[in-house]
Amino acid sequence: MHPADWDSVAKIYAEGIATGYATFEKSIPAFQTWDKAHLPSCRWVAVENDSILGWAALSSASSLCVYGGVAEVSIYVGTAYTGKVLGTLPMHSLIASSENEGSWTLQSGIFPENQGSIALHRKAGFRYIGIRKKIGQLEGIWKDDLLFERRSKIVGT
Numbered sequence: 001m002h003p004a005d006w007d008s009v010a011k012i013y014a015e016g017i018a019t020g021y022a023t024f025e026k027s028i029p030a031f032q033t034w035d036k037a038h039l040p041s042c043r044w045v046a047v048e049n050d051s052i053l054g055w056a057a058l059s060s061a062s063s064l065c066v067y068g069g070v071a072e073v074s075i076y077v078g079t080a081y082t083g084k085v086l087g088t089l090p091m092h093s094l095i096a097s098s099e100n101e102g103s104w105t106l107q108s109g110i111f112p113e114n115q116g117s118i119a120l121h122r123k124a125g126f127r128y129i130g131i132r133k134k135i136g137q138l139e140g141i142w143k144d145d146l147l148f149e150r151r152s153k154i155v156g157t
Contacts, residue, residue: 104156
């Protein structure tokens, strides 16, 4: 992913926000804000015929140094391409690049309604570790958050 990809990435992000089950975010941040919140080396786009169809990126799970190898996954697929296994490529690229950067654990918080994301994470080797009941509100509705993690088999073993 490059800064020039932001318009396409933001459009897909907006589609995710509109579903009501992809994120607690309510609006698209400016690129500079998004850029500061995500690791610079672990960003991927899925491209076909020069069109970005999906994207994946990592953010730090914590500012504490002991969690330096733990990152949070963001992965979005354009609504026209959901259910077509499109997320697999950016997810595998994200996993590989995270291990190259020394990450030993990737984690994701997924709304229970987001069955496509749950299936993608399970297929990529993430395991369900628990639920945070009513962890936050979206449009006045309390939402649960399912926690998934993937431990590297080559980093931190």
